[in-house]
Amino acid sequence: MNTFESSPTLSDAPSTNRWSNSGAADPDVLRPSAQPEARQPAASPLQARQSASVQSTDQVDPRRWRGSLLAGAVADALGAPIESKPMDQIREVFGPHGITGLVPERDGIGGITDDTQMTLFTGEALIRAHARQRRAGSSDVRYSTQLAYQRWLHTQGVPWEKARGPRNPTAVPDGWLMGVPGLFKRRAPGATCFFALKGYGQTGEMGTFTHTLNNSKGCGGVMRAAPAALWSDDPAAVFEIGAMTAALTHSHPSGYLPAGALAVMVHTLVRGGSLADALAACRAQLYRWNGHEETTAALDAAVDLSGRGAPTPEKVGTLGGGNVGETALSIAVYSALATNDLNAALLVSVNHDGDSDSTGAVCGNLVGALYGEDAIEPTWLAQLEMREVVEAMAADLLAEFGPRPPADDRWATRYPND
Template structure:
């Protein structure tokens, strides 16, 4: 039996593996991928960013999303209230700091801390630029200057890039209520992406992961997420993309050519639909992860999103050991996942060391 812990760790680890599998070939054509990796395309990690198994900004930002949820939940327990969206904003400002932006420019005018705080930001391996999305980077820089937080009601731009959905899997933990998770997933993406397909994809994805972590089959999880999606304004583009993925899944096993009919994965609606299609048409995480990165598009992002899905479906124990052994930040990912389980459990810690590890905001 796959436990909740196995599913959560599996989701985060498989997302990172998919990210690393696609890191070298982002937006390379499938023909170029086959030149680099051989006629079967990507079958294992390819050296990228100076090593093997190196993750990109997709995993970096996913980890900061999870840290924000732990901090907000701990703050809520300690004081009775918390602004989880502000926790997410500040987590992304800490990520921006790891990308080379001095803390006094990244933190925003209302934050007076002399240094970025908490446990996650102490890991120096995170202090490396891994082709961060321009939209995420520029909008977080703008927050660092203005302190004005964007939202669905106050869109920051008209971008529907995949930078919101790629980091949203941990939002699944925030509540057992799909509507609450959808709304927070969408608002988390709206901090940097103002187009409905940029944030509704994130809301739907968070609900799907929430249901998978609870052991629901993928089609059931998708049905619940779709029911939430269609209640939101301007859902039509994302709904159509998911319908297209379901129709394509009826044609059987994935191929790069089939996958590319759904798009490139560089925008929210196609990153989600391509990942859903692959997860529906494969029966193990290895096959799914490789299929999700072998295409002429945003391979690390589709690998990351699909990995979050299949890791939650099959659990940590089903992941290829040789990939886990070489995965960058594996220990950090596992520790953060375990801390999340601890924080969101009924027997949560209340000592000062925990609140130093996960302070407010």
């Protein structure tokens, strides 16, 4: 796909914009506003060229950016012990308020899941693609992302010769994440991700917006997309990159469009925007894509529900289980809108009957970008597995997408060309 105009995934008929760009995070101010004007599509970022100048993160608040990745990992660990458990059972074990803190797996550490693992590999992919663009003058970010996910597949027990794919001749997987022992643990990965990536290892066929691998809209696409927020200063490019990362494994529009939506919301928030700003920016991009209706309706439901009193697990349950992309995003947005505190939002996002780690991870990406790292409960951070790895990836993304990206040999070893 060379331009947005050539993509059959883009909608010709924008729908009504439900969210105003009011600059406040209070759901009471999220009122219907005028239909946004259709904008001229920009060139696709998927085949990056040097003519597209290195993007600057000068406008990105580092505390908000670090908060996004750290809060996503914290909430992933919060939700992991109660994933898909009935709320009655959760209350029986943890008390009337449900889970209220990390449950240590070992050595006092709360364990992450594949959600955080794959977010780290998304970050690695985007750095490697961007660094290659700087070094060689061009890059294929889709291919770099595919290879990063194949490296993740290898960490889940698939031999490299079966995971790498027919285009990759390397004898061993490279990059610094391959040296992190904690990533080589199988954390109940989603079946869609696992089998789509195993399929690529056999055939070399990548999932795209037009070449579908399945009809899945599982939440495994949206939960890993936050790093796409730094790819560009252009929200349209950010949306497409976020959606692309999910379309590699999830071919239903409601599997990949929520990933683009999350990326744009984080993009807005880390640049100082409010939650209302983020929703407006998300909506402006969503309506341009065919198949957006389920995701748009799910976000509408979150906005509407947020104005109906204090949040409860039962209210969260009316939005769905979070096991598919649009409901995972809806629950995350509702949790952010219905609270005025980062940690309260995380607890709302995980205490329900559904896919608690994924809804928590997505909510954490949002509220971490809204409130910043300093708002995260310190004891949760202290207990977080691989905190230092998440912090290192956050710092490396800021460095690569900053005005003076590293150009030394150490960086080339840490993030080699694909």
